[in-house]
Amino acid sequence: MSQENILEVKNLVMHFGGIKALNDVTFDIKRGSVSALIGPNGAGKTTVFNCLTGFYKATGGSIMLHAGGKSTSVVKVLGQKFSAADFTSPVRLIERIKYKMFGGSHLVNRAGLARTFQNIRLFKEMSVVENLLVAQHMLANRSMVSGILNTASFKKAEEEALQRAFYWLEVVHLTEFSNRLAGELSYGQQRRLEIARAMCTNPEIICLDEPAAGLNPSETEALASMIRVLRDNHNTTVLLIEHDMGMVMNISDYIVVLDHGEVIAKGGPDDIKTNPKVIAAYLGAEEGEEVSL
Numbered sequence: 001m002s003q004e005n006i007l008e009v010k011n012l013v014m015h016f017g018g019i020k021a022l023n024d025v026t027f028d029i030k031r032g033s034v035s036a037l038i039g040p041n042g043a044g045k046t047t048v049f050n051c052l053t054g055f056y057k058a059t060g061g062s063i064m065l066h067a068g069g070k071s072t073s074v075v076k077v078l079g080q081k082f083s084a085a086d087f088t089s090p091v092r093l094i095e096r097i098k099y100k101m102f103g104g105s106h107l108v109n110r111a112g113l114a115r116t117f118q119n120i121r122l123f124k125e126m127s128v129v130e131n132l133l134v135a136q137h138m139l140a141n142r143s144m145v146s147g148i149l150n151t152a153s154f155k156k157a158e159e160e161a162l163q164r165a166f167y168w169l170e171v172v173h174l175t176e177f178s179n180r181l182a183g184e185l186s187y188g189q190q191r192r193l194e195i196a197r198a199m200c201t202n203p204e205i206i207c208l209d210e211p212a213a214g215l216n217p218s219e220t221e222a223l224a225s226m227i228r229v230l231r232d233n234h235n236t237t238v239l240l241i242e243h244d245m246g247m248v249m250n251i252s253d254y255i256v257v258l259d260h261g262e263v264i265a266k267g268g269p270d271d272i273k274t275n276p277k278v279i280a281a282y283l284g285a286e287e288g289e290e291v292s293l
C-alpha cells in the first residue's frame with residue numbers, strides 16, 4: 001500500500017465519567033517508522049494505545065489504519081451506536097448491525113495492528129511455543145469440523161503456524177527455550193516472547209507498551225536492536241510508549257508528546273529534546289526529580 005501514513009488519529013477524545021483522559025489528540029504515524037508516544041505519568045499514553053488497539057471505544061474522533069491493502073476505521077469496527085442516518089441506507093444499517101454483533105479488538109488485529117501490554121500477559125503455564133500457537137488461532141483454519149476430520153487444509157494451517165512460531169522465536173533469540181514454560185523465562189525473555197507473540201499475527205504495525213520496563217541496560221540495548229530489526233528487516237512500523245528517554249531518543253524517528261491528555265509536541269528526537277513545553281511538562285511531573293531528555 002502506497003499511503004505514506006499507516007495510522008491517522010484525528011481529534012481523539014476519551015472520557016471516563018467526569019475524567020477527560022484525552023482531549024482532541026491528533027497525530028499521524030508514518031509507515032516504516034519507529035515512533036514513540038511519551039509524556040509524564042497520567043498523560044494519557046496507555047489510553048491512546050487502548051483506543052488504537054480497540055480495547056476502549058473512543059468517546060470521539062477517528063482512527064484510520066491503512067494496512068493490508070485497505071483502510072479500516074478502528075472506531076467503526078468496534079461497533080458504534082446507531083444513528084438516524086443508519087436507517088436511511090440498508091447497506092449502512094447491515095454493516096452497523098454486523099459490527100455491533102461481531103465487532104471488537106480482534107478485527108483491529110486482523111486489520112494489521114498488534115500490541116503488547118505494560119504488564120506481561122503470557123500464558124505462564126503453557127510452553128513458549130504454545131503461547132505463539134495460541135496467538136495464531138484467529139489466522140489458522142481450525143474449525144472443529146476440519147480438526148475432527150484432520151483435513152489437508154487443517155494440517156497445512158497447523159504446519160504454517162508452527163513454522164511462523166519458530167521463525168519469530170529465532171528473531172527474538174528464544175529458539176532454545178521453545179519447550180520451556182513461559183513462566184520460567186527471565187523477565188527480559190518474557191518481554192521478547194510477548195513481542196514474538198504479537199508478530200505471529202502478521203501485523204504491519206506493532207504497539208509496544210513500555211517494552212523496556214524492568215529491563216537492565218544490556219537487555220534494553222538488545223531490545224532496541226530488535227525494534228530496529230522489526231523496522232528494517234520486517235517492514236514493521238513500531239509505535240511504543242516508553243519512559244526510558246535514552247532508548248526513546250536513540251531509536252525513534254518521530255515522537256509525539258502528551259501531557260494532561262493533549263498533544264503538546266510532535267517531531268524528531270532533536271526537536272523534542274529541546275522543546276521548552278516538553279521540558280516543562282517533565283519538570284512539572286515529578287517535582288524535584290532530575291529530568292534528562
Ligand SMILES: Nc1ncnc2c1ncn2[C@@H]1O[C@H](COP(=O)(O)OP(=O)(O)OP(=O)(O)O)[C@@H](O)[C@H]1O
Nearest residue numbers: 016019020021039040041042043044045046047048
Ligand atoms: N479505565 C479507566 N477508568 C477511569 N480513568 C482512567 C481509566 N484509564 C485511564 N484513566 C485515567 O486517564 C488518565 C490517563 O491515564 P493513562 O493510564 O492513559 O496515562 P499514562 O500516560 O499511560 O500514564 P503512565 O505513564 O503512568 O502509565 C489518568 O487520569 C487515569 O487515571
